[in-house]
Amino acid sequence: MRDKNVFAFSRALPRMSWSPQNLYNLWQRCFTGKLSDSQFERTAKTLFQQRWISKRLVRAYHGDHINEKIFKKWYLPSTLPEVIPKKSAKHDDTSTLAKWARRQDDVDRIEKLRQEENNTALAPVGSLMFAEVERRIDVFVFRCCFAHSVYEARRLVIHGNVHLNGVLHTNANTRLAPGDMVSVDPSAIRFLQYPESWKKNEDMGSTSQSETATTNKESVPLNGQESQEIPVSEASELSLSSNSELQTNADADASSVKNEAPQSKSEIPPGQPWLYNKSLTPFVLPDYAAPFIFIPAYIEPSFSTCSAVYVRHPTARPGYSEIPTPYDADGEVVRLAWEWYAKRRPRMRSRRQLAQMPEDRQKL
Template sequence: MTGRSKAHHKLARQVVRMSWNKLNLFTLANKKNFDIESNKTLFQRMWQAKRDTRGYHGPQIKERQWLRMFNPKLPTLNVKIGKNTRAHPNTASLTFSDMERRVDFIVFRSHFASSIWNARQLVLHGKVYLNGKKFRHPSHLVKDGDIVSVKPESVATLSKPEGGGQELKFTPRPYQQAFMFLPEYLEVDYNTCSTVFLRSPLTQPGKTELPSPFSPETHALAYKFYLRRGRSKY
């Protein structure tokens, strides 16, 4: 394990990352206070929620860069089902939804990279294509229908078989199973190592599409923190 990897996954901090690293899985399984303690002041709760959610959603992004992306306009929706009205989760759970349009996020969510840092590295090294053209900008926000693809030999789970041969074979990586889910807004073709970005994440009755280990209530606190800070400089 490299020194940089250790810095991302310090157990004492209990920060969950976008990573298959075994230390991250340990943190995910043993983290305390996924729900913010109610005996803290409102500001303390908002700050902790901001710290936790940002630790997972875009830790490679500087705060000033994130503040330029922050969108305070998140509607509250309700859907009528028969005689009952079933509320969507608090739409503040979509606070970080614009990040999901980033090229590096799509590479990680598609399971082509073992961490968000690995995904960023693949983009910078010219291993990623956007709509068929080599693309080196991990922070670029794609449009609906854009196709992101990765060179098969650079995909984390593909490797050449022992004894030679040109065909790549799928080789599961240790500790990746907990992160092997696909968001509904991505359409992934593992035969071509490509992903179509369909649309922004949505809330649906009883759930939110944005992958996160944190509850909508925690996201709501983080949203309030950033709403207060607005576009102020750090």
């Protein structure tokens, strides 16, 4: 099982998941001692160790369910633009010579050029190394908020709960093309199902109501006197008029209750979770979902039909990257990870290897 023990607290590797354990690991990477593992400004680690640690971190989040050899062969782009900003040459003493010659104008000009160079940010193209992973249909289903994790999204595809352009699709390795529409069976989406605890309370409530109804049939009060046991046929005749009034009042109460939707789970009475929103589709968010509910810009979802369209490929511009990642899109971790893969590219692919390539709809 590939997703077994992926939320180990000792490793604290963030994954594509909304589970509370993953949120705790993300908190460890951001605010605890685990943060120092990905900061290499002052470290005794070698360059090889820095690159390997960076590769391990980004691969844990971006497609850890993909085999490493398959990722390097089919999901890693061949080239990327330079992600390291150009800096002044080493031992450049132009500014020092200008100060020694007391040419203050030259000193100010050199400092201004350096400041402009530092302020001019390049596009975080390093994060685009995972653009092919974002095109996978299982990752796409997770980004659309139709699944709690990428592992669950993969199972939805394999088990036949996902349609691609209206046709049943069970290959989770397929890469989408712009314009493809993906639909998910609503009965397989956990957001649209009541939790099991609510259903158990409902069953218990319905059982108690049936017992109460049976008791009421056996004893019927007569004109405010003490209740006595009478046959069911006589009881029905005596209470016919009163039942009609009670039914009218019950219908009025039910209509008023039906129009009122609960604001939270606490307002739903125990044993009757279906009473308030029988006419509505239930939508139950997972715990701690607030930091994760977002839709990337290259996805156009329709939650009323449980479908989404892959509009275009993800892009990047200075200071902005459309690929979601828990790390800085133009940070040192992503750069070192790209340097790791840049030195370990797969060999030239033969025709036999090209025949084993996963489905890529962009090239059809």
